[in-house]
Amino acid sequence: MRITTDRRDVDLSTVDLFDPMLYSDGDPHPIWTVMRETAPLHRQTLKDGRSFASVTRYADACKVLGDSKAFTSERGSLLEQLGHGDAAAGQMLVSTDAPRHTALRRPLQKAMTPRALAASADRVRAAARRVLETTDGDLAKSAFEFPMTFTGALMGLPEADWTDLVQWTSMAAAPDDPAFRIGSRGATLAIAHHELFSYFATQAKERPLGDDSLLDILSTMDADGAPLIEAEIVYNCYSLLLGANATTPHAFTGTVLALLDHPDQLEAARRDPSLVNSLVEEGLRWTSPANSFLRHAVDDIELSGGLVKAGEPVAVWVGSANRDPEAFEDPFRFDIRRTPNRHITFGFGPHYCLGAHLARMALRALFTEFLETVEHIELDGPVGHTRSNFVAGISTMPVRIKS
Ligand code: HEM
DSSP: HHHHHHHOOOGGGGTTTTHHHHHHHHSHHHHHHHHHHHHSEEEEOOOOOEEEEEEEHHHHHHHHOTTTTTEEEETTTTGGGGOOTTTTTSSSSSGOOOOOOHHHHHHHHHSSSHHHHGHHHHHHHHHHHHHHHHHOOBBHHHHHHHHHHHHEEEEHGGGGHHHHHHHHHHHOOTTTTTOOOOHHHHHHHHHHHHHHHHHHHHHHHHSOSSSOOOOOOHHHOBBBBBOOOOOHHHHHHHHHHHHHHTTTHHHHHHHHHHHHHOOHHHHHHHHGEEEHHHHHEEEEEEEHHHOOOEESSSSOOTTEEEEEEEEEEEEEEEHHTOOOTTTTSSSTTTOOSSSSSSOOOOSTTTOOOOTTTHHHHHHHHHHHHHHHOOOOOOOOOOOOOOOOOOOOEEEEOOOEEEE
16 A cells, blocks of 8 residues: 555545555555544444444554454454454454464464474575565565465475465455456455365365474364364464465565665665664564454443444554554654564454564565665566555565666
């Protein structure tokens, strides 16, 4: 999505936060700025009658995401599920509340600690090198392949399938985007879900076990005294791969775009490579690739000075929370030395991103490689911003690179 710093006049009664076009062709930031200041609990009704509340302030975002007793994930965790519910409720991590959530998450979390992930470091670095070597003019395209290379290996998925998996996860995450859409939005989503679910069902049945992969962990784990059923294995494979593929590339390309817009920051990072970790954190805050999440109030609850009724859907705008001046000094300044930088790009509370360590490790490797090898980079055409109210990203980014 575009990122502007100027506040323009915004008429909140005409704003449509649901519309994916707002994020590809428009700019939500001036809208969020006005909401944070004047309507921190905002309500919108769609033409078909569905309605939802929105929170845009950092403190409110943490309150909603951090309290799964008051705000359940089991009626859908994405805005596109508004009014439809979630078929994976109680089975897929992201749409399951405690105590089942804790039982499902614990074994996977052990495999995603920095210590456990150290074994993947060489693979991640090689994948980072490949992104920059294979860029044929579109940086977004080569970035899409990046997370698959190490997440595929970590999950134990055959390399021959990775290209298809990148395609299907892109379609599932942003079905409105012209770069991924096949026919209608509904058809795109149906094809992607069908392909991914049947693929993971086959993998779960046919793969030999015992390789310590994430698929192996899911297939052999004991959650509350029983193994997972097939649907739980399939949904959580889907969630892991979508979590990695739909977000990490955009954190990279969006940060590169920010560096091109702020050449002084690029120069500073080149001069002092020890800034790579804080560059990655500022890039994560700046891009906020997972833009929104949904929750439903369990009971009536006060939020941001208003009342949210039991059962009411509440959208949390992560991209806005990460620009809240109450939490970040001069939030529209891209500053690779920013400290503190307590962004909530990986969420907050019980559903905090399971892949956060992996994503950080991957982005650090990618920017280390970028700063070491890229002598010059410039845009070579218009950037295509992703058409989605969930993924804030870049679908095409023509560049000229000199290494
Ligand atoms: C820059 C990259 C990434 C971003 C911005 C990101 C963002 C997020 C966010 C905001 C959540 C919380 C969802 C919620 O509260 O409903 C989340 C959860 C999750 N993420 Fe990530 N993610 C990234 C990378 C990854 C990677 C690399 C993986 C897997 C290898 C992954 C797997 C997951 C899973 C499985 C969950 C669900 C956790 C739970 O419900 O307990 N993510 N992610």
